[in-house]
Amino acid sequence: MQAVTFREFGAPDVLQVSEVDRPEPGADDVLVRIGAAGICHHDVLSRGGKIPGKPGRILGHEIAGEIVAGGANVPPERMGEPVVLYQRLFCGACRNCLRGRQDLCRYGRVLGEQGGGGYAEFACVPARNAIPLPKGLDMTAAALAVCPVGTSVRAALGVARTEPGNTVLITGAGGGLGLHQIQVAKSVHARVIAVTSSQDKAEIVRAAGADEVIVSPDLAFSREVWRLTGKQGADVVLENVVTGTFGESLRSCAQLATVVVLGNIGTRPVELDPGLIIVRRIRIAGSGNATYKDVHTALHLLATKAVRPFIGRVLPFPRAAEGHALMEQRAVTGRVVLQGW
Secondary structure (H helix, E strand, C coil): CEEEECCCCCCHHHCEEEECCCCCCCCCEEEEEEEEEEECHHHHHHHCCCCCCCCCCECCCEEEEEEEEECCCCCHHHCCCEEEECCEECCCCCHHHHCCCHHHCCCCEEECCCECCCCECEEEEEHHHEEECCCCCCHHHHCCHHHHHHHHHHHHHHHCCCCCCCEEEECCCCCHHHHHHHHHHHHCCCEEEEEECCHHHHHHHHHCCCCEEEECCCCCCHHHHHHHCCCCCEEEEEECCCCCCHHHHHHCEEEEEEEEECCCCCCCCCCCCHHHHHHHCCEEEECCCCCHHHHHHHHHHHHCCCCCCCEEEEECHHHHHHHHHHHHCCCCCCEEEECCC
């Protein structure tokens, strides 16, 4: 089969189309013909050697496709089923899996990192990782269900437990995660204050549903948050940037606020003011991959159009390098999705 691989870490042009062996499903596996694969910023970091791993693998964990073959234990009626692939290969038996936290499986592996990824014609996964698509949801949109939409569901609804009437502050709101977090928060009738450093992204952030948009090139936004909330502050902060924004985010918090950390753009340590955290009783929590349940919620939000996918470009798989360059240069708003050979 055809796949996009890379023999060494480097610039986007290390990505090349290659002929590789098509995987064969085991007894409990399905073979999926890939219809669409999103390019996540995580892929960009992996290709550049900024995340632990080895070159030579097939990247991509945002995958939608159709089941074309299955092992002996897979019901025949699943053949031809349109699916999205849950990105984490999980054991199903450890204590985290048993409590529904497949994202924390101690034996887990992520597609595109330790398993066959989405920049290929086919992928082979355990049948339980292939989640059926709701009727009418196309594969281009479905490719974003696990990440970024599912990741946004985990952070906003799972970790922060955003409720109607909460004020949610989102940093890096013009990025792929931020644009979907806005919509997930609005789906439960929260008020959203979105922060972007780029005036060019203000319009699309508003289009995503933000109630207030703060354009802050110098990332000094807490005073404006304080003004917009009548000196109450934000109940929830979704931190997609952290480097350069974390202090301002903490200063923007209401009492008993929850700050959810998803990003670390600068990959550098940040300073913390313990006094502020104590006085305002701020809870700081990390968040990452969606759980299996989160993906079902994400698919429902997409199918009902409560969340619409932000897709900046659709490119054929052989142009994956171009997609990586666009992501790396932040020259596209929303996701780049690969589709068709």
